[in-house]
Amino acid sequence: MTEEMINTFPQTLTIAGTDSGGGAGVMADLKTMQERHVFSTAVIVAVTAQNTLGVQDFMAMPKQLIDEQFASLADDFAIKACKTGMLADAEHVHIVVENLRKYDFGPVTVDPVMIAKGGAALLADDAIETVKTELLPLATIVTPNLPEAERLTGMTIKTAADMRASAVKLRDLGALNVVIKGGHNGSDEVSDFVLLADGAEFWLSAPRVDTIRTHGTGDTLSSCITAELAKGASVEAAIRTAKDYVEAAIRNTIQVGHGHGPLNHWAYGEAHHDSL
Numbered sequence: 001m002t003e004e005m006i007n008t009f010p011q012t013l014t015i016a017g018t019d020s021g022g023g024a025g026v027m028a029d030l031k032t033m034q035e036r037h038v039f040s041t042a043v044i045v046a047v048t049a050q051n052t053l054g055v056q057d058f059m060a061m062p063k064q065l066i067d068e069q070f071a072s073l074a075d076d077f078a079i080k081a082c083k084t085g086m087l088a089d090a091e092h093v094h095i096v097v098e099n100l101r102k103y104d105f106g107p108v109t110v111d112p113v114m115i116a117k118g119g120a121a122l123l124a125d126d127a128i129e130t131v132k133t134e135l136l137p138l139a140t141i142v143t144p145n146l147p148e149a150e151r152l153t154g155m156t157i158k159t160a161a162d163m164r165a166s167a168v169k170l171r172d173l174g175a176l177n178v179v180i181k182g183g184h185n186g187s188d189e190v191s192d193f194v195l196l197a198d199g200a201e202f203w204l205s206a207p208r209v210d211t212i213r214t215h216g217t218g219d220t221l222s223s224c225i226t227a228e229l230a231k232g233a234s235v236e237a238a239i240r241t242a243k244d245y246v247e248a249a250i251r252n253t254i255q256v257g258h259g260h261g262p263l264n265h266w267a268y269g270e271a272h273h274d275s276l
Contacts (some may be wrong), residue, residue: 007078010038010230013105014223015096016085016113017046017058017122023215023262024050024116025086029223031265032245036227041077041229043069045096046088047093052215052257055093055120063095070099080230083109083222084135086248089124097134107140107229110175111222128152132159137174143222144170145181160193160203167195177235183216194239206247213253213261221246222265 012033021026026042037070043067048058073079082105087093100108114123114132121129126153136142136152153169155162157180167178176197182190191205222243228238233247245268252267 008053010227010232011077012038012040012223012226012230013043013077013079013082014040014041014085014226015045015087016111016219017048017088018044019048019050019216020061021257021262022256023217023257023260024051024219028216028219028262028265029083029085029121029226031222032223033227034244035268036185036224036231038107038227038230040148041079042071043073043099044095045092046086047203048086050260051107052115055122058088058122060092063091066092066095069101070103073105073272074103079105081106081226082228083111085111085132085219086113086223087121087127087135088124090127093127093130093135096140097130099244100138107226107235108138108224109222109229110135110139110142111218112142112152112183113218114115114148114151127252132173136170138184139175140229141177141179141222141225141239142175143179143181144171146220149180149237156231160191163193164195164201167193167201170196177239179221179239184246192243194236196235202235204243206243209247209253210248211250212259213256213263214250215257215260215262217250217263220249220265 013086014029019023049056059259149166160212164178170178178195180193195201221242225238226243248268249263252264
């Protein structure tokens with residue numbers, strides 16, 4: 001193989017924490033990216049002891065090891081898009097930001113992970129401001145759920161108008177494109193609000209599936225967006241594909257674990273072989 005042929009396959013990067021239970025975090029990201037036919041790499045920021053019942057413990061990685069992971073990937077791969085997930089605390093948000101400024105890994109999707117499905121905090125309170133001031137200005141897309149959007153904007157979000165206003169605030173903080181996920185609103189239909197960099201805006205809706213097997217939903221959405229961007233899709237097309245992918249992964253459930261079980265990451269591919 002010639003040098004020109006090396007690194008022609010679309011490659012992605014997830015910068016996040018692990019989930020020993022396999023349903024969220026880096027594990028969900030890698031599964032999703034694989035299903036979307038890109039090659040995925042990872043920078044591990046934290047390691048969790050976790051299952052479908054909750055997070056029992058976690059440990060953040062030392063700065064040197066995080067820096068070395070970034071440098072190692074930059075030396076060998078041609079990463080076309082990346083995403084962030086669990087970043088633990090203000091110090092580690094700053095470490096990740098430093099590296100994203102140092103290396104060009106393409107469009108950055110920020111999933112501002114704060115709380116696990118079981119209620120455990122995955123981002124220290126003092127890190128919220130660091131995310132707002134340092135990470136969001138680097139974001140090509142930010143994908144908060146309603147509680148995360150409230151924390152980032154200082155708003156109470158109850159209505160569709162509130163969702164739109166919060167998206168505008170996140171754009172003002174530096175994110176180019178915003179997806180406000182509506183899964184926490186309790187309605188029969190899950191509606192996400194999308195505000196694009198060019199000012200276009202729209203809603204994406206899907207019927208709510210009556211299940212508690214939704215562990216890793218946010219990770220899966222953001223990693224699917226990242227995979228599509230790496231393949232050259234537009235931001236809007238990547239978001240629409242990711243919405244469909246997550247809806248299929250929730251609807252076609254698998255029975256794993258005693259608590260908030262994982263998504264079925266291969267469900268969409270079984271029905272959409274030709275779209276990959």
